[in-house]
């Protein structure tokens with residue numbers, strides 16, 4: 181399929197703009213939306229040409245399968261403005277690839293690369309003024325796709341919508357993150373959908389996370405569903421553990437999401453001659469290391485926060501505090517990644533894409 185020129189993506193401009201009401205110096209994360217959105221319909225066995233329309237509510241039939249069977253997936257990406265106000269994406273083809281991996285698992289038709297990438301670029305160009313420039317802020321991009329077709333029959337829908345919405349967002353400061361190692365509930369299972377960014381994966385985490393919050397934690401660290409012995413990942417972040425000077429993270433599997441931040445960190449670490457082990461890491465190994473003082477860092481990695489350092493983890497009623505380090509790996513990786521994203525440094529990995 182050829183490139184879709186901006187001219188064939190029809191653009192219906194909104195009559196008014198909300199931009200003057202937005203306080204770009206005090207943006208929260210993902211709670212203000214730009215004036216337009218991209219919509220693309222799947223009907224009669226094919227994707228129609230995407231269109232850009234004013235951001236606003238959708239009309240859906242109550243029998244749309246999204247409401248009943250949860251056929252829905254999403255992605256999370258960001259666009260960055262550099263000092264010259266040029267716009268960049270970070271590894272966008274990887275998001276497209278993962279989107280289709282998620283789609284396939286949920287029996288949703290895959291979206292062609294040019295619809296996703298060219299559609300996103302056209303939307304970002306139209307909304308250029310909405311991309312924040314303040315240090316640490318960016319345009320959060322939410323591509324998503326769901327079953328709009330009707331029917332109470334539990335089977336895949338025959339109609340879908342692919343959409344992209346944009347949310348100018350401030351730096352995501354999670355503060356000191358206190359996590360609980362979960363041993364009762366599971367996020368995902370062998371043969372399941374944990375590797376997909378499927379809506380229901382996140383709904384399923386809300387209740388156990390609420391219980392953890394009631395106990396004074398911010399988030400849950402998921403362990404394997406069989407014995408709850410192995411550290412897997414957090415709600416929307418992969419987990420890294422530093423013991424002495426070695427960086428350890430779990431291998432991806434059908435239970436763990438293949439994070440783009442995760443794989444970027446692994447590449448940067450190897451490039452910095454930091455020892456990386458991609459292997460199963462058990463809860464008891466982490467508890468032992470904490471007791472011996474060899475546990476130096478734990479952090480989450482994902483597009484929203486880039487890196488979210490963990491200050492404390494709870495396990496079976498005991499809290500273990502992590503040391504506060506100068507020049508932590510977390511701070512090194514965060515700087516290296518964001519410098520590439522914001523075009524502050526050369527990008528020897530070829531991750532940055534100018535639009």
Ligand SMILES: *Cc1c(COP(=O)(O)O)cnc(C)c1O
Pocket residue numbers: 256377413414415416417418437438439440441442481482483484
């Ligand atoms: C999105 C997500 C991540 C992080 O992926 P990135 O590509 O780095 O943003 C990790 N785990 C889960 C469960 C996720 O949904």
